[in-house]
Amino acid sequence: MLRPSSLLPAAALAALLIAPAQAEVRVLTSIKPLQLIAAAVQDGAGSPDVLLPPGASPHHYALRPSDIRRLGEAELFYWVGPDLESFLPRVLEGRQAPTLSLQTLPGLHLRRFGEEHRHTDADEHAHGAAAQAGHDHDDHDDHDDHDDHDDHDDHDDHDDHADHADHADHADHADHAGHAGAGDDHDHAHRPGSLDAHLWLLPANARLIAVRMAADLAAADPHNAARYRTNLAAFEQRLAVSDARLKARLAPLAGKPFFVFHEAFDYFEEAYGLRHAGVFAVSAEVQPGARHVAAMREQLKAAGPSCVFSEPPLRPRLAETLSAGLPVHLAELDALGFALKPEAGAYETLLETLGAELAGCLERL
Template sequence: MLRVYSIACLLLTTLLCSTAARAQVQVLTSIKPLQLIAAAVQDGVGKPEVLLPPGASPHHYALRPSDIRRVSDAQLMYWVGPELENFLPRVIAQRKQPSVAVQTLPGLKLQHFGEEHDGDEHEGHGHDADEHDHDHQPGSLDVHLWLNPVNAQVIAARMAADLSAADPSNAARYQANLAAFSERLKALDARLKTQVVAVEGKPYFVFHEAYNYFEHAYGLEHAGVFSVLGEVQPGAKHVDAMRERLQEAGPSCVFSEPPFVPRLAKTLTAGLPVNLAVLDPMGAELEANATGYETLMDNLANELTQCLGNLPSAE
C-alpha cells in the first residue's frame, strides 16, 4: 500500500511540475533586442524566444512554415512594427492572442530619418538625401528605437504589465524584475554618457543608418552613410565620391555590421587613414538573460570608443 501511495505521489509531483512548466507564458519576439528586454522582465520565471535567427535581416526575412506556426502559437508576441518587419503584418493579423507593435507604445522617443538634430527628442540627424541607406527614406520612421534606454524602459514596462495579466501568480516577480531593470538602465545611461565624452566630434561613417537613437542619447553623430545594396558593388563614380568624403574627413572610422564586412569597405578605405571596425545594433550572438540588453549597449559604446579613441587628436 505504501509503495502504491509513493508511486501516486511521484506521479502527482511529475504532473504538477509538468503543469507548472506549461504554465510559463510563451513570449515570442521578432528580433533579438526585444528578446533581450523581455528576458530581463521574465528572469527567473521563463525565457522568451526570438523569431529571427542570428544574422537574418528584419528588413528582408522570409518566413518559413515553422516560423508561422511559432507566431501563431505564442501567447504574447512583440515586434517593432510594419516599417521594420514588413513580412509580419499578414501573419500577425491571423493571431488570436495578444500582439504588440512596440513602435505604437505611448512614451517612446521616436525619430524620423532626415530630420534635423536640434535637441528635440522626436528628431534625428540631418544628412544629404543621397547618403541615406537604401531602406531608410527621408521622413520615414527610424525603427531602431531600442537603441535608446528610455525606449527600452517603456517596452519593458508594457511587457511586465502583459505578463502580470497573463500570469498573475508571478506578477510580483515581473514587477520586481522591471524595477531592477529600470535601476540598471539608469546606471547604464550614466556609464555610457561618461564613456563617450572622450570621442565626441571624432569622425566616423557607417554602412547602415541604424544608430541615430544611440547617437542622439549620447551626443554623437556619424559623418555619413555609405549606401550599399547587399554585396552589389556601386559604380566607380560613386566609390570615388565616397572616397573623397573620407579624404576630407581625415583620420576616421568606418563601421560595418555582422555577419560580413562589405567588399566595398576595403576598396573604399585603401591607402587612407581609416580604421575599419564592426558595430552590432542587433546583438545577434548575445545570450538572452537578465543583463543582455545592457551588454548590447555596452558593446556598441565599447566598439565606438575603442576605434575612435585610437584616432589621432585634432591639432
C-alpha cells in the same frame, strides 16, 4: 510528529504531489534585441523565444511553416512594426492572442530619418511618466492600422544583416544623406522623413518596452506578478548604471568623425551626443562605379582621421577599397546582439558593447 487530524487527506496530498508547476508564459519577439529585453523581465519565470534566426533580415524574411506555428502558439508577441518587419502585418491579421507593435507604444520616442538629434534628459523624464500611466492594452490587436507610419513600404534597405553574404561584392553604396551624392537607389536607402525603426537602441525606449512587457506578463501570469515587478526594477537599475557609464565615456568623443554602412544607430547617437558624418547605403544589386567610389573616398579624405563602421557578420569589401591609403580605421557595430544569450543583463551588454566599439575606434583618432 503530526497528529492524524493535522494530516492532509490522502487524495489532496496526492493531488499536490502530481500538480504541474505553473506553466511559463510563451513570449515570442520578432528580433533579438526585443528578446533580450523580454529575457530581463521574464528572468526566473520563463525564457522568451525569437522569431528571426541570426543573420535574417526583418525586411525580407520568408516565414517557414515552423515560424507560423510558433506565432500561433505564442501567448504574447512583440515586434517593432511594419516599418521594420514588413513581412509581418499580413501574417498577423488572423492572430487572436495579444500582439504589440512597439512603434505604437504610448510615450515612445520615435525618430524620422533626416531629423536633427534633439533628445534631452527632460524627454526621458516625460517618457518615464508616460510609462507609469501607459499600461493600456487597447493596441494589442493593432497590427495594420498604423496611419502615422504609412510609408513603411519604402524601407527595403534597412537591412539588418540579411543579405550580408552578398556584402563581399557590394553594390551601390550611396550616401543617401547627401554626402556621397549618388543615392538614387531608393529601394535601398532610408528616405528622409520616413520612420527610423531602430527604436530599441535608445535606453529610454527600452525602459518603456520593459515596463509594458512586465505589465503584460503580470496580467497573463498573476502568480508571478511580483517576480516581474522585481525583475523590471532590477532592469531599470542596471540600465541607469550602464547609461551613466556610456555617457561618461562617449561625451568626450562628440564631434569625432565616423561613417557607417547602414543608418541604424541614430537613436544611440542621439542618446550619447554623437553624430555620424556620412552613410554608405548598401545595395546588392548594382556594383558601385569608379566615379561613385571616388566620391566616397573624397568624403573620407576631407574628414581626415576617421572611423568606418560596418555590421557583422561580414565586412563589405568596399570598406577596404574606400580606406586604402587613408587614415581610416575599420571597425564593427552590432545593433542586434548576434552573440548575446537571452538572459538578464544582456540588453545592457548590447548597449555597452556598442559604446565600447564606438569609443575603441574614436579614441584612437
